[in-house]
Amino acid sequence: MIEMTKPVVPAFAKFAERISVPFSPVVRAGDWVYVSGLAPINPETGGYDILPIDQQARRILEHLKACLEAAGSGLDRVVKCNVYCSNPSYFSVINTVYAEYFEAYKPARIFLCQAGWFGPFDMEIDCVALAR
Numbered sequence: 563m564i565e566m567t568k569p570v571v572p573a574f575a576k577f578a579e580r581i582s583v584p585f586s587p588v589v590r591a592g593d594w595v596y597v598s599g600l601a602p603i604n605p606e607t608g609g610y611d612i613l614p615i616d617q618q619a620r621r622i623l624e625h626l627k628a629c630l631e632a633a634g635s636g637l638d639r640v641v642k643c644n645v646y647c648s649n650p651s652y653f654s655v656i657n658t659v660y661a662e663y664f665e666a667y668k669p670a671r672i673f674l675c676q677a678g679w680f681g682p683f684d685m686e687i688d689c690v691a692l693a694r
Contacts, residue, residue: 571588579608601686656673
């Protein structure tokens with residue numbers, strides 16, 4: 563049996579209070595860490611701010627980093643990222659910010675544009691990583 567834990571990530575505490583979605587930002591299962599699709603949530607309010615795409619990307623990647631660290635991993639342990647976006651014209655800007663976080667080590671990745679986007683934001687990122 564694989565032991566699963568759900569690390570606490572302070573940036574999502576207020577968000578979890580606001581929603582009634584069965585959601586864990588990050589789960590550690592044995593040697594693997596799974597990070598849910600993260601949106602650019604304001605860590606202080608738990609809400610969404612209207613932000614330019616580069617700031618959304620940066621905020622999400624900071625959340626991703628915090629989730630990984632809470633689960634005993636890090637950006638350098640990411641095996642695969644999935645980037646979901648509302649508009650293909652954002653690819654270049656998102657890619658530039660993404661490269662700041664994955665400078666030396668570049669995990670496998672997919673960039674997928676979604677029709678019929680559902681939120682007041684333009685992107686989400688999820689990932690799978692190895693634990694330390």
